[in-house]
Structures are given as structure tokens and as C-alpha cells.
Amino acid sequence: MRVLVVGQGLAGSWTAWYLRAAGVDVHVIDPNASTTSSRVAAGLITPITGRRLHTTWKGSVVTPAAYDAYRHIEERFSVRILDRRPLRRVFRDPDMPALFAKRCTTDEFDWLRVAPIEPGRHDVVDYPFGGFEVDAATVDTNVFLDTMCHALSVEHGVIDPETWKQLEDTYDTVVWCDGWTAQHHPLWSWLPFAPVKGEILDVHIDGMHLDHILSAGIWLIPMGEARYRLGSTYDWDTLDDIPTTAARDWLLEQGRHLVQRDIVVERHRAAVRPSSHMRRPYVGPHPVHPRHIICNGFGTKGSLLTPWVCKVLAEFIVQATPLDSEIDVRQWWKA
Numbered sequence: 289m290r291v292l293v294v295g296q297g298l299a300g301s302w303t304a305w306y307l308r309a310a311g312v313d314v315h316v317i318d319p320n321a322s323t324t325s326s327r328v329a330a331g332l333i334t335p336i337t338g339r340r341l342h343t344t345w346k347g348s349v350v351t352p353a354a355y356d357a358y359r360h361i362e363e364r365f366s367v368r369i370l371d372r373r374p375l376r377r378v379f380r381d382p383d384m385p386a387l388f389a390k391r392c393t394t395d396e397f398d399w400l401r402v403a404p405i406e407p408g409r410h411d412v413v414d415y416p417f418g419g420f421e422v423d424a425a426t427v428d429t430n431v432f433l434d435t436m437c438h439a440l441s442v443e444h445g446v447i448d449p450e451t452w453k454q455l456e457d458t459y460d461t462v463v464w465c466d467g468w469t470a471q472h473h474p475l476w477s478w479l480p481f482a483p484v485k486g487e488i489l490d491v492h493i494d495g496m497h498l499d500h501i502l503s504a505g506i507w508l509i510p511m512g513e514a515r516y517r518l519g520s521t522y523d524w525d526t527l528d529d530i531p532t533t534a535a536r537d538w539l540l541e542q543g544r545h546l547v548q549r550d551i552v553v554e555r556h557r558a559a560v561r562p563s564s565h566m567r568r569p570y571v572g573p574h575p576v577h578p579r580h581i582i583c584n585g586f587g588t589k590g591s592l593l594t595p596w597v598c599k600v601l602a603e604f605i606v607q608a609t610p611l612d613s614e615i616d617v618r619q620w621w622k623a
Contacts, residue, residue, distance in 0.1 A: 290461075
């Protein structure tokens with residue numbers, strides 16, 4: 289079997305890695321752009337997200353799978369990719385404590401270590417309505433992608449979407465992991481994509497030394513030596529990778545309000561996330577052209593979901609193991 293993987297972001301890297309581990313002849317091609325969502329991503333792995341405080345989709349399965357997968361790559365190539373540390377969520381309105389208490393009475397959090405935080409001031413941050421602490425992590429996506437680029441011998445180049453049929457003469461299967469522009473691809477434009485631009489800042493906050501991730505509408509990730517990553521914005525209208533003054537100013541305003549300190553910007557980046565309408569990835573073969581397969585739509589959850597999802601996809605390609613019905617793209621097809 290010969291397989292071409294188009295795109296070497298998080299999804300393309302993991303798909304190619306698992307296929308090669310299964311003995312498949314894999315060729316990977318990538319445009320080598322520096323402002324893709326995988327390159328600009330904060331790499332957050334957070335088990336509880338959103339205003340309703342739900343655990344992430346299949347969290348008890350995908351979270352340990354992600355930790356194991358990144359640790360395996362670290363050990364195999366002697367690199368540092370995964371940084372596990374607590375995340376503290378600051379409640380921003382008076383209804384959140386009751387909602388959190390309600391969630392704690394169900395079995396939704398049973399697989400997590402979750403500790404409440406009482407209202408007050410903790411580590412230079414005000415928690416007016418309290419909050420909670422949970423185990424989380426960040427992935428250094430650039431180290432991971434650079435490691436995979438070398439391991440997979442990635443070829444740098446671009447495939448014209450209009451010539452996709454020609455690939456069938458060379459490869460048994462083509463897996464498209466080419467990010468948010470898939471919404472314009474003739475094979476995949478029928479899928480309900482919802483791409484969203486995000487901007488993040490690398491900053492210096494003098495005199496503050498947090499050992500945990502901070503989440504309060506925005507997030508603040510420790511990077512060492514009073515340096516932090518601050519994000520993120522959401523823009524569904526302007527889909528480009530150009531950093532904007534408006535986003536920078538908004539992030540700085542939110543960050544200064546949260547930590548009550550001056551923040552100095554060292555770097556500002558932007559990218560478009562390949563999000564999906566239903567906040568589930570799009571995975572599986574085209575209903576009419578089954579030799580073409582998509583693995584896309586991970587949105588803000590790429591670092592968390594891709595290790596498990598791409599392994600499921602590789603097993604589908606090699607062993608014909610059924611895909612999870614919630615991510616199978618064929619559910620969206622209307623002939």
C-alpha cells in the first residue's frame with residue numbers, strides 16, 4: 289500500500305507516524321509554512337473547557353492516549369515536548385460556583401483530579417467567585433513538528449487542489465490533512481467547516497512567576513523566566529495570518545486586568561484554526577472517491593485529539609477497523 293499524506297501539521301504528522309509504524313509506504317508533503325495553526329498553537333491539553341464546564345469529548349480516553357503518545361516520541365528522539373502542570377480556572381461570574389458544584393455531583397469528573405479554589409487572592413490573582421484546579425499540559429508543537437519532519441523525511445511542496453484526481457495514478461490512498469483551506473477544496477467543500485482566526489502573544493511579566501496555567505476567558509501559560517504565552521482571540525470573519533493591533537490591545541487589556549501587572553509583548557502571531565461546525569474532527573473517506581480520506585477540523589483541540597484520532601484513522605486504513613460514528617465524515621454527505 290502506498291499512501292500520500294498532504295500536510296504535516298499535528299494531524300498529518302500523527303497519521304503518517306502511525307501508518308509507517310504499521311508498515312505502510314508513506315509519503316508526506318507539506319508547504320513548510322510558519323503560520324499554520326499547528327505551528328502557532330499554544331498546545332493546550334485541558335480536560336475541562338467552556339462556560340458550561342463540560343469535560344472534553346471522550347476526555348477519559350483521548351487524554352491519557354495523548355500523554356502516552358507524546359511521551360513515546362520524547363523517549364524515542366530524546367526531545368522535550370510535553371509539559372504537564374496544573375491549570376487554574378478563575379470563575380468570572382457568580383453562577384459558576386453552583387455550576388461547578390453540580391458537575392462535581394455527577395460522574396463526569398471521576399477520572400480527573402479536580403480541586404476547588406475558594407474566593408480570594410491566590411498567587412497574585414483575584415478569584416472573586418473562586419475557581420478550580422485540574423491537571424493539564426501543554427505541547428511544544430514546534431519541537432514535535434520539527435521532530436516528525438525529520439523522522440518522516442517530509443518533502444516540502446504544494447499540491448494544487450484542482451489536480452487531485454492525478455494522485456490516484458500514483459497512490460492507493462491520499463489523506464488530506466491540509467488545514468482550514470480544505471473548505472475550498474473540490475473534494476471537501478461540502479463539509480460544514482467553521483474556521484476561526486486566533487492571535488496569541490509571547491510576553492514578559494516582570495516579577496510574576498506562576499507554576500501553573502491560568503484560565504479566565506483568556507489563558508496564560510508559563511514559559512520560564514517570567515515569560516508567558518497569552519491568548520487567544522477568535523475571529524470568524526477575517527481569515528488570514530496577519531497579527532492585528534486590535535487583538536494585541538484586547539489581549540493585553542485582559543491580561544493586565546487578570547494579573548494586575550504590566551505586560552511587555554515580545555512576539556505576536558496569528559493563524560487560522562481548522563474548526564468544524566459541530567466541534568468534532570472530520571475523519572474518513574470521501575463517499576464517492578474513497579481513495580481520498582480527510583483528517584481535519586480539530587480546531588483548538590489538535591494537540592489533545594490528534595494522537596488518538598489519527599491512530600483510529602490509521603487502523604481504519606490498514607485494518608478496515610470502523611471509525612467512530614461521531615467523527616466519520618460520511619454522516620455529513622447529502623448526495
